[in-house]
Amino acid sequence: MPRSVELDNLFARKQEAFARKQAAFQKYVDAKNRANEAHDRMQSAWDQRVAAREEMNREFESMQQSKDSRDAIWADFNRVCQENSSRIDQLRQEADLEHEMMKNCFDSASAAYSYGNKADAPMYSSEGHAHKERRDYLNAEVGRLIQEINNAKASAKWQTSGSHGNSFQSAKSNFNNAKMLHESAEAEFKNAKAERDAYKAEFDSAQAEFERLKNECQRKLNEIKANNQKERDHILDKAGVSYLNRQDAKIVKKADGTTQVYHGGLGSGDGLFHGHVALDQSGNKTYSRDAFEKHGSQNYTDRKTGERKSNGGWTELSTGTIIDEAGNGHNVMFRQGLGKNEGQTLIRDYHGFESFKNFHKNGGHNHYGDNNKELYPNEPDRIEDSSKHKNDKTYTGPGC
Incomplete structure (x- = not known):
């Protein structure tokens, strides 16, 4: 906050x-x-x-x-x-x-x-x-x-x-x-x-x-x-997050007024197999996926606007605030995966002066999400634990 x-x-x-x-x-x-x-x-x-x-x-x-x-x-x-x-x-x-x-x-x-x-x-x-x-x-x-x-x-x-x-x-x-x-x-x-x-x-x-x-x-x-x-x-x-998952739930407020809620993950609200709810500026639910459920357009409340590129992609670079269980806010810059990248997040701390260039330079953000085991069979299940991203240090907020 x-x-x-x-x-x-x-x-x-x-x-x-x-x-x-x-x-x-x-x-x-x-x-x-x-x-x-x-x-x-x-x-x-x-x-x-x-x-x-x-x-x-x-x-x-x-x-x-x-x-x-x-x-x-x-x-x-x-x-x-x-x-x-x-x-x-x-x-x-x-x-x-x-x-x-x-x-x-x-x-x-x-x-x-x-x-x-x-x-x-x-x-x-x-x-x-x-x-x-x-x-x-x-x-x-x-x-x-x-x-x-x-x-x-x-x-x-x-x-x-x-x-x-x-x-x-x-x-x-x-x-x-x-x-x-x-x-x-x-x-x-x-x-x-x-x-x-x-x-x-x-x-x-x-x-x-x-x-x-x-x-x-x-x-x-x-x-x-x-x-x-x-x-x-x-x-x-x-x-609609259950009381059982509320303590570790992560809330991210975007600059455009929308809100992203992650809950039910292993170890933390946005951990492995987490659920995801998106709310628009009016507080209406536009996307809802429970923990351990599959990603996909079926989770959008509006299927037409919920279509994703089949070959993968990323949302526009946005800023927001993550609210932890103590009610404290942590400002971030982030992009969310689309299509094949859905469920993945690129994120870093935001102090008010970072740019698109800062975000996308080598080591300029942390990468979270499920690994593609077909492409990377020898890597861990989570991208943030992989050899390429395990030492990412640009995000220091809740769940890092």
Whole structure:
């Protein structure tokens, strides 16, 4: 059947709506991603604000507590200082003694190696190293105790110098900065969310329009298929084709307004041993042959106009449309056999520009029909299966 201009327009509008929908969806996705990123920044800023507030509260409490603990802090420092100083003096004396003993041992080892019994040198050296390790340990302990005094003094100064007030002010300043950053991030998120919601509404509108046009296309397509099927059924009713043979029946509409119906063939409606009905422009039956019946003028409703040349021939080159079982049309050029050629068909696809010359050049058409077994006893029963025509490719429609 001819293409529907209305359906083509609907499909074009549907494709345009689909493109708009996809573009709107991409804008929505991008805006959604921006909103998510803004939300993450806002949440991070909130976490920093909470942490800064907690730090400010801790500094405030510490500042309040320090006012009551000055004496206790310095008393604790003096205790550490006194205890460690007494211990430091004792350790230094022990370290000095170990140092002297180390020197003596190393001197004895050197003398034994140079002037005395060399076998004693390792013993003195080992004892010297032992005193050295003990001296180093004692000196390290002295250093640790001194560092402990210094640490205690620094801690006491820090706790009693009023630095907690400065720390609190610093923490308060940090909190105010964090609060300002959070409020800025919150405003950014609200703007991004509003943009996202606007693009979402645009996408929903485009999606609704696309669905409407898709449904309209489907409705129109169903309507066309129903009309095509109705017309097909009407033609088959006129042709008197039985319901058993209707599914595979082939309908060819010629440019002169006549209609050819092929039915009941093996494998397809126009297959081997098919039936053939011809209808004129008014839908009147002019030729009718059932499947498996013999070809001949006896099948014409008007015997006089149905005479054929006894030596064979072909009808004029015509164009038409083959309607398949789905109701779709396939445009063709064709000639039908006369006389001895009756039952044969020459056919090719028609795109609107093929000519008589295109049709009759070598390989310019497909050839269908029963073979003359007397002339070609070694060829298949059907011409389209013969060695000469089995590779014909110019017809690609139903039943090819």
